[in-house]
Amino acid sequence: MLNYGCRLGLLAWAAVVVVATTPPARAFSALGAWRINADGVLELRTTPYANLTASFDAGGGNRGPRLWIDLPGSPARPRNIAGAGVIRQVRIGVPEPGITRLVIEFMPGVQIDPSQLKLIGTDKDSWRLQLPNQQTGYFALGEGNVERIDPVQAPAETQVAPRQPIRPLRPTDLAQVTRGRFRIVIDPGHGGPDPGAVGIGGTQEKDVVLEISQQVAELLRSRGVDVLLTRNGDIDVDLPPRAQLAN
Structure with a gap:
């Protein structure tokens, strides 16, 4: 059933479900990076164990459907990013203090079945959502780096030089x-x-x-x-x- 403001299914990684029920207060947004690739896959990089809420609005008239995801914390700045193809624009805003909202606004006339939209936690800080296939296709857009960056391991033979004592200024x-x-x-x-x-x-x-x-x-x-x-x-x-x- 399509109704205004329906809540999407949220499939979370097991550890996320347990820990994210009582997320700590954050001064900064839990959203670190996001990307929509040419195959219509939305990927998110967040702070570990963030509690995400996904919702959908079918739109109507001159207004296309909208998908939005709320995360803890406030973004550094609200902004609009122009879209292409079936996506009209992507907006990042503050619906209420302490909340970041990522909105994907589709072009009018796009038909979306919200029951097919599943936001899946793939790791403690990674999420993905397959957007509906559209004949007009998607164009890649995003902000930040959603790829995991593993810490660089120092070679075994690397040695840290001892810290030299600081001589007081005379x-x-x-x-x-x-x-x-x-x-x-x-x-x-x-x-x-x-x-x-x-x-x-x-x-x-x-x-x-x-x-x-x-x-x-x-x-x-x-x-x-x-x-x-x-x-x-x-x-x-x-x-x-x-x-x-x-x-």
């Missing part, structure tokens, strides 16, 4: 200049209520950059350079005063 490593000839403004970003990036252990970027900036300033001053800092404490300085001090 004031004598810097050239001595005429005092007052050069002036440098150092801008430790963030500060005050703006912590910047926060590490796993709670370390705040504003504290790290301030300490580093003060150490650099001390090194430069010891060699005769006039150094100004936009902030010397935990305060938030607006951008215009920072630029004004530098100029």
Whole structure:
């Protein structure tokens, strides 16, 4: 039975069915790459164990049938890709926050039996769907690389050179200049209520950059350079005063 918004069959690889019932929240789209080849096979590369939902709309009038697949996460940018042959266009959008939707829109008049559409998980991060055979044929299109890229194995005889110790920078490593000839403004970003990036252990970027900036300033001053800092404490300085001090 063809009805509006019918749900397609979803045949998943066994491990996918077990793990993907409770997918973790993702900030980025689970869709890594997609391709429709000249034989009308849709292939997807996703993050491992992604939970996919496939749906179909028969269309009508001037609107052709549509097939869409929802994946976790949001795409970097919504976009439309012009199609060819029986495919009018492919769209990648955000139907709701945290969801990526891949839409394949067919030309008006194309007849599709949704019961024949099966999205099959072929591996933990690979999917394929055979689109209906059409006399007008398909043209290859896609984004990214759907092929599996296996890690390159290093030759057995390859040896990693030991890491050389890093020698701390000493004031004598810097050239001595005429005092007052050069002036440098150092801008430790963030500060005050703006912590910047926060590490796993709670370390705040504003504290790290301030300490580093003060150490650099001390090194430069010891060699005769006039150094100004936009902030010397935990305060938030607006951008215009920072630029004004530098100029």
